[in-house]
Amino acid sequence: MAGSIDKVVLVTGASSGIGAATVRELAAAGARLFIGARRGARLQALAEELGDAVAWRELDVTDGADVAAFADAAEARFGRIDVLVNNAGVMPLSPLAALKREEWKRMIDVNIHGVLNGIAAVLPRFVARGDGHIVNVASVAAHIVVPTAAVYCGTKHAVRAITEGLRQEHDEIRATLISPGVVATELGHDITDPAVATALTGWRKKALTPDAIARAVRYALEQPAGVDINEVIVRPTAADM
Numbered sequence: 109m110a111g112s113i114d115k116v117v118l119v120t121g122a123s124s125g126i127g128a129a130t131v132r133e134l135a136a137a138g139a140r141l142f143i144g145a146r147r148g149a150r151l152q153a154l155a156e157e158l159g160d161a162v163a164w165r166e167l168d169v170t171d172g173a174d175v176a177a178f179a180d181a182a183e184a185r186f187g188r189i190d191v192l193v194n195n196a197g198v199m200p201l202s203p204l205a206a207l208k209r210e211e212w213k214r215m216i217d218v219n220i221h222g223v224l225n226g227i228a229a230v231l232p233r234f235v236a237r238g239d240g241h242i243v244n245v246a247s248v249a250a251h252i253v254v255p256t257a258a259v260y261c262g263t264k265h266a267v268r269a270i271t272e273g274l275r276q277e278h279d280e281i282r283a284t285l286i287s288p289g290v291v292a293t294e295l296g297h298d299i300t301d302p303a304v305a306t307a308l309t310g311w312r313k314k315a316l317t318p319d320a321i322a323r324a325v326r327y328a329l330e331q332p333a334g335v336d337i338n339e340v341i342v343r344p345t346a347a348d349m
């Protein structure tokens with residue numbers, strides 16, 4: 109149903125994959141969107157495709173000051189913030205013994221600190237107003253652990269714990285964890301281990317398209333104020349993991 113989401117929604121990691129699909133889905137549902145990622149040209153193209161209801165700003169979620177400025181710019185543009193979708197993430201998988209410490213750090217910085225920076229940017233507003241909704245995109249990796257994904261799974265388990273803590277600490281704020289199974293996106297383009305890159309190609313033979321996750325986000329946002337969709341797991345029907 110068009111026009112069902114009369115809200116201002118911030119989406120991080122909106123330049124590709126699940127983030128871009130979520131922006132399209134929510135724009136079609138009537139939301140106003142402020143979208144961020146590092147690749148501004150992609151954001152600009154998406155905003156031009158969708159019209160005045162979508163505004164964009166380059167964003168690095170690992171930089172807390174930049175995320176705060178992103179939220180300020182969204183409020184300046186649309187007058188309020190109702191929802192933050194913490195979607196930005198990276199997944200350079202490798203076995204622990206490869207000691208790819210820079211890649212571990214990048215996953216922790218983007219997948220955990222990025223989510224915390226997002227929460228910090230909107231939580232004081234939501235507490236002051238007495239409502240708000242934070243949607244964190246985790247993964248089935250928040251629920252399971254598989255070889256080569258120890259650090260990635262660690263970051264997503266952390267996002268799950270943080271989301272549950274947010275829910276428990278704030279009666280007035282909705283907290284939603286969306287956990288996709290395998291989705292065909294650009295995620296993992298930065299895997300430097302050739303064997304893991306080959307394995308990812310195999311996993312992607314049973315993959316959702318990003319719109320499937322976007323619909324789960326829309327479902328959570330469409331609920332009335334007293335209803336909090338806490339957790340959604342969305343896998344391909346034929347999924348192995």
Ligand SMILES: NC(=O)c1ccc[n+]([C@@H]2O[C@H](COP(=O)([O-])OP(=O)(O)OC[C@H]3O[C@@H](n4cnc5c(N)ncnc54)[C@H](OP(=O)(O)O)[C@@H]3O)[C@@H](O)[C@H]2O)c1
Pocket residue numbers: 120121122123124125126127144145146147148167168169170195196197198199218245246247248287288289290291292293294295296
């Ligand atoms: N695809 C899957 O199978 C799958 C499964 C489970 C969970 N997920 C999760 O879904 C989320 C979206 O991933 P995706 O699959 O759509 O992959 P994707 O196409 O690679 O998108 C990732 C997004 O994150 C953004 N990003 C990365 N680092 C960033 C940073 N430092 N600051 C701001 N934005 C940053 C990227 O934009 P820029 O590069 O332009 O900054 C991009 O827009 C991630 O949290 C991922 O872990 C994906």
